Amino acid sequence: MAAKKAPEKSNVSKDELLKYYREMLLIRRFEEKAGQLYGMGLIGGFCHLYIGQEAVVVGLEACTKDGDKRITSYRDHGHMLACGMAANGVMAELTGRAGGYSKGKGGSMHMFSKERHFYGGHGIVAAQVPLGAGLAFSDWYKGNDNVTFAYFGDGAANQGQVYEAYNMAELWGLPVVFVIENNQYAMGTSMKRATKSVTLYGRGTAYGIPGEQVDGMDVLAVKAAGEKAVEHCRSGQGPYILEMMTYRYRGHSMSDPAKYRTREEVEKIKQEKDCIEHVRDLLTQGGLSSEDELKAIDKEIKEIVNASAEFAKESPEPDLSELWTDIYA
Template sequence: MSQAPRRKPRVQKSGDQLVSPEDLVRFYKDMLLIRRFEEKAGQLYGMGLIGGFCHLYIGQEAVVVGLEACSEEQDTVITSYRDHGHMLASGMDAKGVMAELTGRRGGYSKGKGGSMHMFSAEKGFFGGHGIVAAQVPLGTGLAFAHQYSGDNGVCFCYLGDGAVNQGQVYESFNMAALWKLPVVYVIENNRYGMGTSVERASANPDLHLRGSAYGIASEAVDGMSVEAVFEAGQRAAEHARSGKGPYILEAKTYRYRGHSMSDPAKYRSKEEVAKMRSEHDPIDQVKNKILGLGVIDEDGLKEIDKEVKAIVTESAEFAQTSPEPDPSELYTDVLIEA
């Protein structure tokens, strides 16, 4: 039996048309799945079924969905702790992701990694990393592996506006530029590193320019528009894949919730959040375009929403019924002999 593809078929841009109406529907469904999944995760956290830290991706869905549509079978993804959306976009099963959040045996890391530390080599997803910016040198290493093996792969390495000020980021930039590694550094600028605005933390808030000292090509993009992200992602991936070296893509996005579930987000006004939701929501933008093009009517969109909710409900049920790890699991996956 043939093995299922690791990722969904890549969206192909044709002529002046950014994406087809069918691909818009796919984007809508993928973003909606992330939104509903994260809402359910927030509910389970409030019920005490998810322990530890939990950082939700609500509001930023367009970034990872747009970029995943640019990826190819052999590509890899690595990110920080706001990672559930990246897992789902990479094709990881919602049941396994939710089970890991609740610390159950059916999770991707057997219930031992939780929200911040789950992986799927099968899907090319290499974490989920809890230490700020720790994923950047690792992503650079993944890019080196692509170059070394000659598989024409690209590593999509995600980091936040807070992580971009860490020193190891620039060591990675230098090495990637020096060796022309196939990596796209995606800075998800959601405007707040924990509770500190980017203007208060960065001398130059144009974060995509941070690689200019190393000659790294870059651009900023509207991270609330999945089509804009997709178009910029095409350019970034092609640049890295063609041997021209790394590319920095700053996606200007916004998170609706606090930094984590324990953050009341009092450092910004309710009016600011409401304005972003009403004027720039990535899912609503695509929904309105789909309706305007007549691709699907309101009833069709309700069916998609129903289908997505069923997936999320099933994942929550699986997570709550999956057994907890056996205590012996404390001693597994600690050491690997190579």
């Protein structure tokens, strides 16, 4: 990734930039709070934080319309917040409480919102790729112009079922954007230790699927690429691949000491490429927003996140009778 450039004057409106700033900041502060609650023992099991990657989902959500669907991996909190799910319900699911999106029965990796067309939250690496193609199949079958976003990581990209899904998605012309969030580490294995492929989007060529690599730390670049991909899918031309070059600041999960990369590497990205700082600079150095205006947003986000933590602590544990519900529809 290139060194930090002086922010160019963007053609994007102040309102749009503020929207991205707010949405990315919400994810970051939410995830920091989740990490804190995990440390207090209020969140159990596995908890995978999205910090660093916020621009990917915020930029792509800006390309969606009503009825579009999304599905992702276990690193899913950011996707839920970005598609409009309530911070309270997400946080309460993390603490395993009745007020969570899955009534406390799914947890960090297994959350859904039919209302927001969010189909999880999947703990089996790459399972969401054919599942996402299937969601797109349902729209293709019904003949509407909705699109599905199927997010997966560079690790999942080496699973065979990804390529089975690519093949059928292109064969049948399914409206699915395959979004590879290439954060460069599959748990502790760097991409160069897992594949000789130079790019991951390039593998779509074998199936006839167009794609491109995108600076996933730049929300405006993400949005621009997303619009192109969505137009391709909505117009009935089949799937599209976006390889988002991004970076996670935290470990793979809460218990990962991240010894497979240097602190300098992480610090360099934080200093030079941080997606939130990027938009902050565009707003302040472009003269669009004052520090006070942004501080007010920071405060507002902090209140939303703190309220979600309170809700997640106070929401009761699920009633024991819930053990036996929802097994069958």
